[in-house]
Amino acid sequence: MRSRKLLYLDYFASKQELVQHLINQQDNQCYLCMEPFTKGNPPTVDHIFPLSRGGTWAIDNLALAHRVCNQDKDSRVFYEDGTLEPKRRRRKSRYHNRSRNSLLVESLVCYNEYINLRGSF
Numbered sequence: 001m002r003s004r005k006l007l008y009l010d011y012f013a014s015k016q017e018l019v020q021h022l023i024n025q026q027d028n029q030c031y032l033c034m035e036p037f038t039k040g041n042p043p044t045v046d047h048i049f050p051l052s053r054g055g056t057w058a059i060d061n062l063a064l065a066h067r068v069c070n071q072d073k074d075s076r077v078f079y080e081d082g083t084l085e086p087k088r089r090r091r092k093s094r095y096h097n098r099s100r101n102s103l104l105v106e107s108l109v110c111y112n113e114y115i116n117l118r119g120s121f
């Protein structure tokens with residue numbers, strides 16, 4: 001029989017106690033970049049399987065990560081081999097790249113026309 005997933009509040013009196021436990025368990029290292037936590041770059045509680053995708057506050061779904069690492073992971077999940085799923089492409093940056101490329105093409109076309117024009121004089 002599968003045991004019910006215990007939420008962290010079943011184990012710990014507060015979030016602070018949870019964080020202290022995880023700091024010890026993770027050797028004071030971020031589980032995403034493996035760099036240590038510092039005063040200037042303190043840990044945040046991350047949901048390994050994101051809340052937005054059905055994750056819970058179960059203790060085995062929680063890990064500490066730097067805020068930037070946490071934000072970078074966003075709502076991505078890990079594959080079974082331990083790698084993160086790729087970032088979802090944002091329409092904005094795709095558009096940005098495309099428009100930059102087309103600008104480059106346009107300026108090349110202009111340059112070629114300019115060379116052709118010069119050649120005809």
Ligand SMILES: [Zn+2]
Pocket residue numbers: 030031032033034035065066069
């Ligand atoms: Zn990190």
